[in-house]
Amino acid sequence: MIGLKIVLMPKREEQFLQRINAKQPEAFRELFSEFYNSLVLFAMGFVVQQDVAEDVVQEVFIAVWERDAQYPTYNAFRSFLYNSVKNASLNYLKHKNVEEKYLASLNLEDEGDDIDLKMMEEELYRLLFKTIDELPDKCRNIFLLHLEGKGNEEIALLLNLSILTVKTQKKRAMSYIRERLGRVYFVMMSLGII
């Protein structure tokens, strides 16, 4: 074995951003499938009702589409989405003349770190849920129970599987997630050719 080379696939996310910047119609649909559900949950943290949260996010997405902006990085774009949804939610609350007390209890305008933590949490759930949805059925249930903090034995008992199967499926979920994160997708060792 002469060289070890790590190959990174072109990141899915960067490709998505390019499509967004180029305003390709398909990208609009992707925006919904990637971010809509999570941003609605995020907005519900402010406006509570689901239908209101959905309206808020839809307005934001339409504004994103009609706005003539280029986003330099995927992170900048994500950040922009979360901030826009937060601002739009607060705006809605202001116009609805929600009691000052409630607004004060949200404590948002000045505590930047706090809101960032909320966004981080939502983004984490977004990634987890997307991964869960893409796992094969068998893996999915095991992975969900694992996230609930259950141990291998307990999962095996609950799903009537052997502990070995639980372990195998968990391992598969994990390597799948690694791959999804666009990290070492294909490690290759070449013999003499490179």
Place this chain on the structure above:
Amino acid sequence: MDDCKFRMVEMMHLYLSGAITDEEMQELQKWLDAAPENRVMFDRICKGKDILYKYRMYKKIDHRVACERCEKRVGIKRRNIRIWLKYAAILLLPLGSIFVLLRNNEREQPVEVATVDILPGETKATLILADGKSVVLEHDTTRDIVVGEGVNAKNSGRGIVYSTNGSEKRNLQYNVLQTPRGGEYQITLADGSMVQLNSATQLKFPVVFDEEKREVYLTGEAFFEVQKDEKRPFYVIADGIKIRVYGTSFNVNTHDKERVQTVLVEGSIGLSAEKGGPEYRMKPSQLGEYRRADASVNVKTVDIEPYIAWKDGFFVFENQTMEQIMNTLSLWYDVDIFYANEQLKNLHFTGHVKRYEQIDNILKAIKSAVGITFTIKDRTICISK
């Protein structure tokens, strides 16, 4: 939110999926120690108390309906015909050229590797009855098939199922289930044992087992989940080896020219050369290798994942040569491989890909790694430097 915070989100994602490395863990630890609020949030998520509730909420939201509403407002028209055509092209292989056109439209970079009509394998097989008649099986046709005198089997989306209550006094009648290259199939035998056949595989089995033993014959690759029956031992005879099964699940692969590989997932099996000789008892997570050249059997403990991942829709390659990988791919995608340079066969790869995806994902990954060229003509992939 800045890049660092997104990175921490990624680290937490890795942590929760148990796929975090030590270095990454240290990085995460630093961030957790930086502020008590960070740790409070992290601990709460780790407890996982509201994750199922949140997931249910998440699933209840319908982004498709929302998207359609918004598309109208921003003036995006759904090109229904195009979508329809795309699927039609996938279903009908000969329409490869239309498929190329559409795909090139969608991507900014043209696909250099033209793999338009090379699709992953699908559920299909041929069943050969005792009288020599053959029946084509596909996964969407639910019907009863007369497989022997007075014995029926039911074919459906889940494979073919032989009935468990046939009479057992007759002479054994054999059926043969065959998958072509690019096919796979599942069968439930008369004793309730299940066998998943990979591509280019043949299983010969009695329609109803007799009272003394259960014996089936295999060439190719299959995954077995055998029902326990103390009175009737189960045997698999596979290209030179005999496997005695004690109620269990395992994978047998005879595709390799040099060896037959058996991997045990659960339970216990005994492996011996078909011609006789000692029986090697295998434990779970062991690989039993039969070398054709000298009819020797060798048992060792391995990571069994790469051997059985196929049945759950993955290819897992652990430090395999290009030749081994291409042999596997050629069976599943029904293609022939030609090497312009023999040396290329010895490249080693480790990787993990989904089995039901098009072949170009994996070819592209290899291509970008070593600057190899894949040229595809009809169903032959030519590999050159």
